[in-house]
Amino acid sequence: MDKVGIGIVGLGNISAAYLKAAQNFPVLDIRAVADMNPAAAKARADEFGLRAVELDALFTDPSIDIILNLTIPKAHVEVGLRAIAAGKHVYSEKPLGIVFAEGKKLVEAARAKGLRVGSAPDTFLGGAHQTARQVIDSGVLGQAVGGTAYFMCPGHERWHPNPAFYYEAGGGPMLDMGPYYITDLVNLLGPISKVLGVSTRLRDTRTITAKERAGEVIPVHVATHVSGTLVFANGAVVQITMSFDVAGHKHVPLEIYGTEGSLIVPDPNNFGGDVQLLKTGGEWEDVATDQPYWDGNFRSIGLADMAHAVLANRLHRCNGDLALHVLEVMEAFDTSSRTGHAVDITTKAERPEALSTSLVGGKLA
Structure with missing residues (x-):
């Protein structure tokens, strides 16, 4: 299976849930983690056998395709814009941003560069x-x-x-x-x-x-x-x-x-x-x-769907238009x-496709 390189920014409470759940989705290749607090990044990296790097190094790493943004809400748009500027897709923890105008700026910046924005929650895929x-x-x-x-x-x-x-x-x-x-x-x-x-x-x-x-x-x-x-x-x-x-x-x-x-x-x-x-x-x-995906915590399935969508050139379900609408x-x-x-409401998000349309043998593909 082809894999998509993932870099994680923000190693707080929710990061452990993402890292555990990511093990269910082989398409996700987590290549580095970073945090404003290097000690937090190292501790989480050691826990999961990953590589901790400086923030600048993560954004410039050519092996990383998607930045997983697990920072606090008020930093979501700032980190997302930095990812877009670096030529990376970005998937954010919820909410997309704390102000609609700023969230719109992020989605439009990504669209202008042919990049993707994704955002939690992904629990509706359960x-x-x-x-x-x-x-x-x-x-x-x-x-x-x-x-x-x-x-x-x-x-x-x-x-x-x-x-x-x-x-x-x-x-x-x-x-x-x-x-x-x-x-x-x-x-x-x-x-x-x-x-x-x-x-x-x-x-x-x-x-x-x-x-x-x-x-x-x-x-x-x-x-x-x-x-x-x-x-x-x-x-x-x-x-x-x-x-x-x-x-x-x-x-x-x-x-x-x-x-x-x-x-x-x-x-x-x-x-x-x-x-x-x-x-x-x-x-x-x-x-x-x-x-x-009903019998556990799969809090990274939206990211995995986005990775598969990048490979297949289809729309991902937890997409920026949906998150901006919300x-x-x-x-x-x-x-x-x-x-x-x-x-x-001015935005016109569509219902995401039912998950069954991209399941192969009961697994996300």
Whole structure:
């Protein structure tokens, strides 16, 4: 099998998940890692038997085709532009950027040079979400009516060793968790045409309870409870709430409603879970899946799909247009909240192709 050279920038918490999952995809040849903190790069490189280099050396390495950008959100566009300037494709952790205009600049810069932009999340490629996609595409739900999407928790300061960035520009529940939910909804229902939203920030500070920095007080600069409505191009209307202010709730993560049935979709932050279908007049039933990538953490499948797409000269699923569309939608909640008006979405991302179109023998190819 041909391989694609990967260089990783940013060796924080999420990098271990990527490096473990990358072992499932032979197309990914990780040739070097780098970080602003050389000690962090060396430690992760030693853990996985990789080569740690200086940042400049990684960007100029001719054996590297794609830069995997795992830096913090506010650095995503800066690092992405540097990769493009170096003639590399770039795949970023979510979100694509923290401001729509900057994300658009990145996508346009790549297009001008004939390069690709990719971005997490890729969890919608998991077996559970591809199964839900199959159910919808079969027509059994009838005409799409709407749905609900909920992520609500007390905040990440309970468990994260360095949670301050979740409450700085680029943080908050919408930019942190919204990409999983909104991307999966686009996978299921198609692009979004309009957003109505309200965003609130009830506290100016948070107290860390994670043991590493327990008792430390950090400032809050972003909205921590975001709620509103997504209007899809196909006419479906989905209510959504993302919050770091709620002790707990009983809503399932995603529900999709049609004129002939309803569908429960599991947590879009995971690849697996139970999909359930209710046909009009019937009872809830589990939907069996024959889709792969449901029984583990495959957090690099989007990168692998991008690598295969480079080799095959096809569109990759976690593409820049999709990520930019999701970023515009997320930013629209704040705009709608400030102005009191609905916001029309200008980007026109398409539903990604179902994963089954590039599976060979049950494996991504």
